[in-house]
Amino acid sequence: MIRNIKLAARAPGQNTTIIDVNGIKVGQGLVIIAGPCSVETESQTIETAIAVKKAGAHMLRGGAFKPRTSPYAFQGLGLKGLKILDKARKETGLPVVTEVVDTRDVSWVGEYADVLQIGARNMQNFSLLREAGKSGKPILLKRGMYSTLEEWLNCAEYILAEGNPNVILCERGIRTFETYTRNTLDLSMIPAVRRESHLPVLVDPSHGTGLLPLIAPMSLAAVAAGTDGLEIEVHIDPQSALSDKEQQLTIPMFESLMEKLRKLRAFFDESEIQAEERAQCGTSAPETQFTLPSAFSEAVD
Numbered sequence: 338m339i340r341n342i343k344l345a346a347r348a349p350g351q352n353t354t355i356i357d358v359n360g361i362k363v364g365q366g367l368v369i370i371a372g373p374c375s376v377e378t379e380s381q382t383i384e385t386a387i388a389v390k391k392a393g394a395h396m397l398r399g400g401a402f403k404p405r406t407s408p409y410a411f412q413g414l415g416l417k418g419l420k421i422l423d424k425a426r427k428e429t430g431l432p433v434v435t436e437v438v439d440t441r442d443v444s445w446v447g448e449y450a451d452v453l454q455i456g457a458r459n460m461q462n463f464s465l466l467r468e469a470g471k472s473g474k475p476i477l478l479k480r481g482m483y484s485t486l487e488e489w490l491n492c493a494e495y496i497l498a499e500g501n502p503n504v505i506l507c508e509r510g511i512r513t514f515e516t517y518t519r520n521t522l523d524l525s526m527i528p529a530v531r532r533e534s535h536l537p538v539l540v541d542p543s544h545g546t547g548l549l550p551l552i553a554p555m556s557l558a559a560v561a562a563g564t565d566g567l568e569i570e571v572h573i574d575p576q577s578a579l580s581d582k583e584q585q586l587t588i589p590m591f592e593s594l595m596e597k598l599r600k601l602r603a604f605f606d607e608s609e610i611q612a613e614e615r616a617q618c619g620t621s622a623p624e625t626q627f628t629l630p631s632a633f634s635e636a637v638d
């Protein structure tokens with residue numbers, strides 16, 4: 338039982354909340370957010386956006402403000418990056434997910450973003466959470482790397498308590514004694530969040546593992562565990578990336594993963610395996626179907 342949460346708690350029989358992002362319904366079906374770790378150039382971002390859209394992604398991610406471990410590492414393009422994301426949105430129609438790191442930036446970054454991301458390092462930045470709440474924008478709240486479920490849901494509560502109901506959770510791995518992976522992706526949080534909260538929950542297998550060969554298997558595992566979606570880093574040329582080059586999928590890798598996700602999701606939609614979980618969180622089989630734009634369906638069928 339999670340203490341102190343009121344607005345984030347799932348009441349008995351309550352359905353999962355659906356967050357509408359320009360017509361993309363998070364909490365209904367499998368929503369794929371894909372794009373580069375960082376916005377680097379206009380061509381890198383737009384080419385990636387076009388490719389992930391063609392492969393079936395529903396939203397574009399890309400950081401213009403990068404919270405980096407080292408102050409000397411690439412910090413993001415800031416406003417210039419947001420303008421590039423805006424162009425990519427116009428070009429592809431994909432809603433844009435981008436991180437905000439400073440309370441002073443929430444309102445103006447919100448003019449460029451469709452979803453404001455609050456990163457793991459800022460999960461418990463309570464002033465940022467309050468500003469995010471006041472903005473009324475959909476907020477993607479990543480789990481802090483040292484945070485418990487109780488702490489995470491309390492952070493969602495800060496946003497909800499400001500009158501903003503549009504909170505999407507994202508599990509992105511936590512620090513454990515294991516050093517082989519970048520983080521330990523805690524997929525048990527998917528059914529745990531389901532049990533405790535009505536908010537939709539996504540998984541980020543890119544930061545969650547930090548290792549290319551692990552991203553597809555963990556994405557599939559997240560679908561089997563009932564995730565509402567995935568946030569995946571994709572780059573047209575990962576070797577030249579200015580951040581997280583070792584964990585960004587190439588376009589062909591992303592296309593291949595999307596094909597596997599489509600098949601796995603279709604299998605679960607047709608089978609009874611997840612029926613009990615679906616019934617408990619108020620989603621029916623037809624609503625959970627993983628639909629892809631026709632260009633992609635044609636390419637894989």
Ligand code: PEP
Nearest residue numbers: 400456457458479509544
């Ligand atoms: C990101 O998604 O760009 C990011 C920095 O992730 P996290 O906050 O989970 O480390």
Ligand code: MN
Nearest residue numbers: 374570580581
């Ligand atoms: Mn990254």
